[in-house]
Amino acid sequence: MTGQEIVFTLLGVVAVGSAVMVVTTRQLVHAALWLVVSFGALAGGYLVLTAEFVAWVQVLIYVGAVVVLLLFGIMLTRAPIGPVPRSGEDDPLDSGNRWAALAVAVATAAVLITVLVMGFRDSRIRLEAGGGGAEPLGGSLFRTWVLPFEVLSVLLLAALVGAIVLSRTDIGAEDDEPGTDIPARTGGPAPDGGARVGGAKTGAGTDTGGRTGSGGSKGGGAKVDHSAEIAGAETDVKGGDGKAGAAEGSRGGADGARGREEGGG
Amino acid sequence: MSVPLAAPDPTLQSFGQDPWWLIGGKVLAIFVFLVLTVLLSMWVERRIIGRMQLRVGPNRAGPFGLLQGLADGVKLALKEDIVPRQVDKVVFVLAPVVSAVPAFVSFIIIPFGPTVSIFGHQTPLQGTDLPVAVLLVLAMASMGAYGIVLAGWSSMSPYSLLGGLRSAAQIISYEIAMGLSFVAVFLFAGTMSTTGIVNAQADRWFAVMLLPSFLVYVVTMMGESNRIPFDLPEGEGELVGGFHTEYSSLKFAMFFLAEYINLATLSALATTLFLGGWRAPAPISTVWEGANSGWWPVLWFLAKLWLFIFFFVWLRGSLPRVRYDQLMKLGWKILMPFSLGWILLVATIRGLRNEGHDMTQVAIWAAVVIGAVLLLSIAWDLVGRGRGDGGEIVPDLDGGAAPEAAGGFPVPPLDAPHYHGVAREGADVTAHKEVASGSH
């Protein structure tokens, strides 16, 4: 075994081990962190296989963006972000399919391993330095695969439009609607007045934004939102009784802030 | 200076030929350099800000207060290390490390100078280089985000969580614009290796040739570094200390260290990508042949680096903090579309040049296109303002749609189990323990 092979094997062990941890840990955030380790080990594997560009892009995209978004999803929704205690029957992390899932996983792994071993047992691939670098990759991407590559951007555009359609709640109301835009601070310093982490408007987390909003804060929050929207929409329908809507909205906003303060203790 | 003036500029092939002691020496040197830079830049920052605010600044420890950074460091290290009871211990301890280590790693690909002779070995003044070196910096920056978001989460405190999330959102958003600002550089350098990029700037700095990219980078640099005017993650008025509210002693020092190293890394990257790296600025290099060989380039590099660090401090002394939604709007709605448009233009120009078109004509057309876009956007603005009837200004007072704060914006659930459920029982006990002993 050469040094390269040993490193590759070790990385594989790390990747598989951390992947197992992802599904067995009882802390969702830890699961995400183990996923980072797994992705990192994969990136290491790419490096060993001389696919330098792919490796760093793996770190950049999967480790740097995908899992961070995953963490956002966990932390901004009502997912259990603390350790989940084992609680028998109604364990939130146990759907009751544990054994079936295990059986399927083991069977899948067995089939795949058999297939790969039978398929590649005797084949040896000689690695050349730079074979997976940026330039060969770019060359084939922009020559042979240029059409699928361009169409992928169309796919991303469609996904983008779809995400906005599904999550943007302010789309129904017109832009110049005053009701929704009135300060919340009128009701006192809202503790989370500055807490709009990557809100829907910014586009950073449209998805989580919409969802948290729908079930996010108890008390006044959710209801006020609608009343304010209605106020705005009414002005819209009537053709612009702006002031009434604004007043409604500001009252709603104040209520919302108070409600949240109470909710937060 | 024993090095012949004709020592060729390093290329990617110059790496990977050093003996082990030289590699170790380089790594150690970079480490020491970074630590010293941090200590010094803390002093510099406080002195400059002091001067800007008509104060003196620290002047007690050592000559001119130069040892102030060291004193602060020692003080931090000797403080009691408090680990609140409810935190997730492993992650809580891991987070500062995750934050600091990538910051150190990025610097390994920064070129300090050309090929020099060290104990008879011809070697470039640079840790190492990769064909995709700049990607490494970006990857490390995104790794650094983990330190912050995990610190925020593991502290199990709302302020920390919010600070951590804010910061992660900010870093990710600005990293996209930052990556886009690099694209034009890659297009013109034809490589992503820092050596190659510095070599490509032998005639003209990219800051001149690709001014818009440079400007975008400078803004995103501020965003990435989590400093004023973009220091929302630790906005004292809103979040106490942000993600590091619960940290103390050495762990806090690690965050501090990471922040200042990032400052240095971002400045060094700006120098490398846009300001010609270690190459001497124009009047010097035209007059003096030897300015770009031997050890002199280190001087030019350091001068540019410190210029940037000064710029950071200057901004901190003069700008107020922006609002979070403004920050995000700037990142997503201005910097990113602008960068994309600019890349389109640059790629077109580059493509035309490759096909051998007349460059002056291309330049004229490019200017026409830029002018048209500017005019259009101004016209759009004017029309939009007329339509908005001034109503735009009013809602902006509080940063967008406030009633949506509950309905539209992601507000962490305040009744999540780890704020109350478990925490409530132990709340009193923690309060006792915290002030039991210590030197603060």
Next chain:
Amino acid sequence: MSAGVHIIAAPGDIPAPHIEYGQLAPMLIVFGVAVLGVLVEALAGRPWRYRIQVPLAFAGLLAAFVWTIVLAWRHEPFHVAAMGALGVDGPTLFLQGTILVLALVSLLLIAERSAAHFTAQASALPGSEAEQQSMSAGITQTEIFPLMMFAVGGMLMFPASNDLLTMFVALEVLSLPLYLLCGLARRRRLLSQEAAVKYFLLGAFSSAFFLYGAALLYGYAGSVRLSDISAQAGQGAGGETLLLAGIALLSVGLLFKLGAVPFHMWKPDVYQGAPTPITALMASCTLVSAFGALLRVYYVGFETLRWDWRPAMWGVAIITMVVGAVVAITQTDIKRMLAYSSIAHAGFLLTGVVATSRQGLSGTLFYLAAYGFTTIGAFAVVTMVRDAGGEAAHLSRWAGLGRRSPVIAGVFAFFLLAMAGIPLTSGFTGKFAVFSAAVDGGATPLVVVGVLASAIAAFFYVRVIVVMFFSDPEADGPSVVVSPATATAVALGLTVTVVLGVLPQPVLDLAGTAASQMFVR
């Protein structure tokens, strides 16, 4: 290329790819219109959007269709375009033309305004005040038009893909907008959202199968190009295991899109939950597109392995026909029943694939065109029969429709008979074409099963007809809302179903000509 030398690129040492824009124009037009639609959403004021989007979408689809006809007319030697990514050949052009026409008819339903099918605001919670407010404000979600165009673009690309990677991209481009569109129904929104989530999760799962299969085939052949895989398999090179496992996984991904039986679970739920115009789009265009891709993969990529995959395909075809026909009997929801009927039809179509002959190919092409029109017409009728809660979905509500509005009930009965394959309808001609090809291909037992399944299927089609014409109408039964666009769609569906039943020869000839050179490779 030696190590290191390539790092610093000399400008322009990657030659520019050669793209045959003229040959790809139908697809490019559709994608272009979709992007334009997004721009309209971004820039046009709300009152203008619908008025701009609808003509834009119609114009785009029409232009693409005309261009397709021109391409087919010119009889250029067929070849592989866009650096080998897409094949432009007879069957592909026939399929693309069919998809475009069917999309045009579906667009008539989607653009229907008098009986809006789509939610006013997808992000408003079902049953919330915000939802009612946006409804009463008369807002419509006009993003459906660009999304639909994206999906149609993907559908055009899917059967044309000449390699597995392009095919996967096309699969995603066609699926993703459909997942979204499924969740946008105006009434019974929870059902609709559930359908969207189910479709999305299962679709993502099947995409993973497809991708894994493609990876294994790449491992086998060292290329994802269908012709290379075929060539490698012809030489018997490499490990059989990789090849067979790859084919199996790839087939799962493809059969899922058709809704062939072990992978049909999504179809009833999604067809029921989705807005009916989208159901029509899926039942016609997606089916055509997915069959096109399946045909290309099996006729080009796995042609040399015919004896390996045919037994499995036999099995799938048989259970698809039988399960589709039998389970449909128990359905009480019209849309669910049509979904199971669509599953059964996928089984009938698979017999044409099993034939692996020119005749089988042309028969399948004809069947796809005929069935597409019939099914769109049927779903269009479903949108017209409405009561207070929207479409009258339950079968019992359709009781006595024949007395209240005999024309509509008669038309629906005709569509059902066409689906059952009664002579003088397009369904009969289609089935005949496919079954005779299968018999020639030596799949007589399969055809016997097919005929039996048709008989079972005829039972539940006739049952609906009986309910409509021979039972007493409910007092508060649904009324029939006739609006011009939907009526046009129904009329088109009816005309094609009749014409293809009475005078099928021109289209049969067209399909035969299209199939005469088979697929390019």
